[in-house]
Amino acid sequence: MTSPFVQYIASQACxxxxxxxxxxxxxxxxxxxxxxxxxxxxxxxxxxxLNHILTCDWFYLDALERELTGQAPHDNCYVFFEQDEPFDDCASLHAAQAAADKRLIAHCRQLTDADLARPVTILRDTPQIDTRSRLLAHLFQHQNHHRGQVHAMLAGTPVAPPQLDEFFCTGEANLRAPDFAELGWTEEEIWQMR
Structure with a gap:
């Protein structure tokens, strides 16, 4: 049975x-x-x-996945930032972000409480060592922070910023149903994954 904390981490990835x-x-x-x-x-x-969100996802996903599979930390973790903008069109960015998001969901769905407590090392100039739960919390917060900036910038364009706060509440399932259909998800899959 999945613990409530593991379930919460997986729901954050979703x-x-x-x-x-x-x-x-x-x-x-x-x-x-x-x-x-x-x-x-x-x-x-x-x-x-959007490029920054993606490259940071690659950076943290690499460290998280390496540790979980028993690989050594990346010896050149900054490789993910060699280009500030690896993509110069929105369609390519979207495809790459969707792939990173799927990786993050798959990673979080396989975790146990013990996995969340394990240290993950990133070989920065001064090595960073944090538990997986802390790195994931940081990654989710990083995404929220920069998505909020894109949301605000959209307000200055002809395209209205989308509502982004209707994910967790049961009574708002109908508001996310079209998106879930596009993503191929169900409410049951998200909230009762195992």
Whole structure:
């Protein structure tokens, strides 16, 4: 039986993918000019912010997956940041983000309480060692932080920012049903995974 904490971590990974799905649904409607226009935010464009979310996902997923499978930490973890913008169009970014989101869900669904407590090492200039639960919490927060910036930047475009806070409440299942259908998910799959 899955513990409530493991279930929560897995639901966070699904929420992450769902929010990205909704955000990209809006961003895919932008022109290239709107995607690349300079705006007020931490990263100056929607495209650069989306690329940053993705490259950070690659960075953390690599460390998490390596530890879980018994591999040594990546000896050049910064390889994921060699390009600030590995993708210069929204369709390619969306496909790569969706693939990363699927990896994160698969990773979280296989975890146990013991896995969440294990240390994960990232060989930064000063090695970073955190438990898997802390790294996952950081990754989810990082995504929320930068998705919020894209959401705010969308307000300055012709495309309305999507609602991103209807994932967890039972009474709002109907609001996410179309997205779940597009993602091939069911409520039962998310909330009772094992």
């Amino acid at each position: 929420n992450n993918a769902w929010a990205n799905h909704r955000l990209y649904h809006a961003c895919l409607q932008l022109t290239r000019a709107d995607l690349q226009a300079t705006r007020t935010s931490f990263f100056p464009t929607i495209q650069l912010t």
